[in-house]
Amino acid sequence: MKRKLKRYNIPAFIFLAAGSALMLFPFVWMVLSAFKTPADVYAYPPKWIPSSFKFDNFNEVFNKIPFWRYYANSIFTSVCQTFLQIFISVTAAYALAKLKFPGSGKVFAFIQSSMFIPAVVTMIPLFVVVSSLKLVDTYAGIILPQISGAFTTILIYSFFVSVPNELLDAAKIDGCGYYSMLSRIMLPNATTAISTAMLFAFLSHWRSYTWPLIVTNKTELRTLPIGLKYLVQETSSEYQLMMAASLMAIIPILIVYIFTEKQFVRSLTLTGLKA
């Protein structure tokens, strides 16, 4: 048999590079346009490079909308949601993976079944409950209905199962109880899984749109995605401002993504489910 030499597939590379340029084009356009003046925006033929790199558009965004307030709201709600969701997921995953009790299979199936219920089905009753508890336009109203995490529970569960039982038995002999076993044995042995789950939960809460849209009326309570949505109406086609605001919203998330890309992509393919 003739052995093929390993040589780069150049046509494939050229095609992929061209395709990736198309995928990146919207981002490049956004970055350049965030600095454009209104005259640049309306210029024909289209102006690619802004006439100057001043931060006027960014300042105007801050004047027009309470941008940092939206940012702080997004960070605060996403962090709380992530923390609560991971706490719930870790405890449940530990019980399901390592404790023996009647009906564990049924509990697992019950948790799994919640993944098949589209958010829109529970949205109306949740809104009714939240408004009857007077939680509309409060942080609790934004945070609490979004903390269940079947996906993260199963993700962490699949890692917890592979922690060797011998470790737990040894700890038991040393006098370790079921509660300290979680913090002393399970957590240190599953840091990758838990950080992956946290990253996944944080990104999905950071992107969350429909629920905060429904449950907030006041400007001060808007999260970043909701603030960006209303910016479209408030600026009426001042695209350069929309680009400046989008850029500021995207940058932190892109940085996190670039540094954790491998972990993030793995967490998505592992369970094969979309946020």
Add this chain to the structure above:
Amino acid sequence: MVRKYVLNGRSYETAQTVAAAVFLLPTIVTMIFLFVLPVIQVITMSFTNWNLATGVRNYIGLKNFEYLFTDKTFGKAIVNTFTYSAFKLSLDLVLSLFIAVLLDSYIPLKRMLRTIYFAPVVVPIVASSLIWIWFYDPGIGPFNQILTFFGLPKLQWLYHENTALLSIGLFSVWKGLGYNIVLFLAGLQNIPDSYMEAAYIDGANSKQAFFRVKLPLLSPIASFVIMMGIINSFKVFTEINVMTPGGGPLNSTMLLVVYVYQQAFTNGRMGRGSAAALILFAIVFILTVLQKNISRKTVHYE
């Protein structure tokens, strides 16, 4: 001495069961309040004429469902949802499979390319929607400027009933392509080299090896991608609410979720909204069951 008890012929440690109950409590509580009770409530609400604006709330039997089955906008929402998923999926499937196969070959900068293709998946949908609103601007949008450059007629994109759903679809393909690429790529990398070598030894050329060996082995992922794509098109909301608020010109971008949202939160018709949400749930449920069965029957396992 460890306390034990026996249930259905199996013995359990009491302390361990108590610990499990404590650890599961947060999950059980959130599941009950965020899934079980809401699902029961959405069913009971669908039999009422609850109107948030007037406060009226009476039992009206199946009237909401009768209304939906005769409502033209609801019919349009269902047709639009399937049109959207057919358009998006066919384009998405071909492109993502093709790109994944290329990425699987021996190329420089492989990881960087994969990172770039996946990037739009990660970015918040609202932020990328804002960029595309500009792209689609009929006056100063780059898309129309490109069309003009090639001497083609301008399109109204998001602002015309014939092109609005297509515009949303194009955006969705760009946004979601990377996700399917990664799934296909993982599938391709799981195919052992020995399979391809065996095919070559048996005299297959590279085309045959691809279509007869690789592609059938990818069929479980392809069927997953197709069914998840259809199911996910019953969840699309953000980009439509941002780019074409209100469901687009002549309801051309009115998908099912948008319909539910409008009935419940724009019109205050909680009963009608609940009924529509239940129909959506039923469709998604049937599709999910179908997906499980199809992947069990038609999929090629090793």
